[in-house]
Amino acid sequence: MNKRLRHYIDLIIVLTDKEMKLRYKSSILGYLWSIGHPLALALVFFVAFKVVMKIQMDNYALFLICGLFPWQWFQNSVTVSPTLFLNNASIIKKVNFPRNIIPFVSVLQDMIHFILSILVIAGFMLAYHKAPTLAWIYGIPLLLLVQFLTAYGASMFIASINLFFRDLERLTTIFMTLLFYFTPVIYPVSMVPERFKFYVNLNPLGPLMISWRGLFLDGKLELEPVLFAVLYAILLYTLGSFVYRTLSGRFGEIL
Amino acid sequence: MNENAIVFEKVSKSYPLYHHIIGGIKRFIFNIPGALKAIKSSRYDALRDISFEIKKGETVGVIGRNGAGKSTTLGLIAGVMKCTSGSITVNGRVAPLLELGAGFNHELTGRENIILNAVLLGLNISEVKERMTSIIAFSELGDFIDQPIRVYSSGMLARLGFSVAAHLNYEILLVDEVLGVGDQQFQKKCYDKILESKQAGMTIVFVSHSMPEIEKVCGRVIWIENHTVKQIGETKQVIDAYIKAQENHG
Numbered sequence: 001m002n003k004r005l006r007h008y009i010d011l012i013i014v015l016t017d018k019e020m021k022l023r024y025k026s027s028i029l030g031y032l033w034s035i036g037h038p039l040a041l042a043l044v045f046f047v048a049f050k051v052v053m054k055i056q057m058d059n060y061a062l063f064l065i066c067g068l069f070p071w072q073w074f075q076n077s078v079t080v081s082p083t084l085f086l087n088n089a090s091i092i093k094k095v096n097f098p099r100n101i102i103p104f105v106s107v108l109q110d111m112i113h114f115i116l117s118i119l120v121i122a123g124f125m126l127a128y129h130k131a132p133t134l135a136w137i138y139g140i141p142l143l144l145l146v147q148f149l150t151a152y153g154a155s156m157f158i159a160s161i162n163l164f165f166r167d168l169e170r171l172t173t174i175f176m177t178l179l180f181y182f183t184p185v186i187y188p189v190s191m192v193p194e195r196f197k198f199y200v201n202l203n204p205l206g207p208l209m210i211s212w213r214g215l216f217l218d219g220k221l222e223l224e225p226v227l228f229a230v231l232y233a234i235l236l237y238t239l240g241s242f243v244y245r246t247l248s249g250r251f252g253e254i255l
Numbered sequence: 256m257n258e259n260a261i262v263f264e265k266v267s268k269s270y271p272l273y274h275h276i277i278g279g280i281k282r283f284i285f286n287i288p289g290a291l292k293a294i295k296s297s298r299y300d301a302l303r304d305i306s307f308e309i310k311k312g313e314t315v316g317v318i319g320r321n322g323a324g325k326s327t328t329l330g331l332i333a334g335v336m337k338c339t340s341g342s343i344t345v346n347g348r349v350a351p352l353l354e355l356g357a358g359f360n361h362e363l364t365g366r367e368n369i370i371l372n373a374v375l376l377g378l379n380i381s382e383v384k385e386r387m388t389s390i391i392a393f394s395e396l397g398d399f400i401d402q403p404i405r406v407y408s409s410g411m412l413a414r415l416g417f418s419v420a421a422h423l424n425y426e427i428l429l430v431d432e433v434l435g436v437g438d439q440q441f442q443k444k445c446y447d448k449i450l451e452s453k454q455a456g457m458t459i460v461f462v463s464h465s466m467p468e469i470e471k472v473c474g475r476v477i478w479i480e481n482h483t484v485k486q487i488g489e490t491k492q493v494i495d496a497y498i499k500a501q502e503n504h505g
């Protein structure tokens with residue numbers, strides 16, 4: 001194998017291994033801890049919308065779980081991105097390695113964690129007498145790839161820009177909160193008033209989250225949201241790597 | 256055949272003073288014309304018109320006051336920054352000797368950190384595994400190697416870092432004021448290793464404020480002052496001139 005490629009892969013392996021070790025240091029507790037957050041959110045929304053507001057939906061708890069887990073992956077990947085390069089200043093200033101490995105690995109380990117949490121989703125489905133379908137076999141890898149590209153693009157973009165404008169951290173948090181409520185995660189698209197439906201597809205995360213939930217809840221992928229999701233993934237990835245490539249030559253002097 | 260490991264030709268490096276925008280995106284957006292003008296007009300010349308050649312296998316010292324531009328020079332050699340004008344040629348793989356604990360994770364053990372650090376510095380995983388026993392032996396950390404490094408003293412961290420550095424694949428080693436830590440015996444070991452690499456034909460660029468250290472390892476010295484080369488030559492000569500200049504300054 002090409003020597004540079006070999007080293008690139010080894011870098012990814014070593015850095016991912018490090019992240020996983022840190023995350024699952026007390027292995028089982030680490031896992032419970034990080035599935036705890038989306039589960040707690042699901043509980044909060046269930047109480048607020050089902051118990052209190054009496055939303056007219058069957059299986060609302062399962063519905064929440066199927067949307068909140070993929071959302072949580074994206075949210076985690078984006079929220080840590082402002083500090084990614086900053087936290088590695090000491091080596092970025094001294095060693096000439098491909099720095100986009102850092103956001104790559106960050107998103108990769110969030111993805112691995114999400115894959116592990118699919119078990120939880122499957123568990124809830126069994127409790128609701130639903131079973132995984134054959135579509136999962138191609139649907140999950142496809143959506144994993146699409147979401148990976150989306151999150152990796154966003155992460156490269158934010159991590160790079162934040163070196164130049166150091167106040168992106170709070171801005172990112174605010175933006176993610178807004179995006180969360182504008183994305184059909186805790187409500188179905190069918191409840192969005194007709195005249196706003198158009199905007200759902202303008203949200204880069206909307207079609208992707210709809211696709212995940214369709215895959216888990218109904219066991220199938222709809223063509224339209226998947227196409228939109230792929231389109232946004234390509235757009236965000238292109239934008240992120242363009243910004244990264246334009247700015248990365250200056251990382252060494254700005255840190 | 257190429258005899259030179261590093262060639263600087265009329266190299267200048269100016270830093271844009273980014274703190275105008277580092278202030279934040281809010282300030283930038285509300286004052287775009289002002290901010291752009293500030294970025295363009297305020298650059299800081301860290302190096303001006305520097306030229307030198309370092310031959311393969313040479314050990315060259317770089318001296319100068321704080322802020323003279325020594326670390327900038329090493330950054331340019333390592334390729335983590337680009338020069339503003341001039342040209343830089345580097346033949347061979349470059350490895351920096353990192354400062355204490357850089358690139359280490361404090362929750363991981365010494366052994367885990369060796370793999371992490373060595374791969375970051377250019378080795379493949381299989382190469383690190385082959386060299387692991389030797390790296391651990393060199394560090395003399397014994398059973399501590401499987402402890403998280405947050406329990407290490409600064410001397411022990413230095414041992415770990417240097418042991419990794421001593422086992423990398425490189426032809427050019429950059430040392431930027433990092434050998435001041437660790438006990439006497441280990442420092443001696445580091446110097447022996449540097450002298451050994453020298454014998455093995457490595458090129459070494461060595462920044463230090465300790466003139467005895469420089470005299471011990473360097474064949475030639477580059478003295479940087481006021482962001483440009485003040486003098487290049489035999490170690491003894493340059494050091495004497497440097498010390499004299501320091502005394503005259505008071």
Ligand SMILES: Nc1ncnc2c1ncn2[C@@H]1O[C@H](COP(=O)(O)OP(=O)(O)O)[C@@H](O)[C@H]1O
Pocket residue numbers: 252253254255270271272299300301319320321322323324325326327328
């Ligand atoms: N990233 C940077 N941005 C702006 N100015 C810098 C940066 N790095 C160094 N400088 C300035 O450039 C000059 C040379 O710095 P440096 O090469 O670190 O000096 P030395 O290592 O000789 O002490 C100093 O005046 C320093 O303030």
Ligand SMILES: [Mg+2]
Pocket residue numbers: 325326327431
């Ligand atoms: Mg310095």
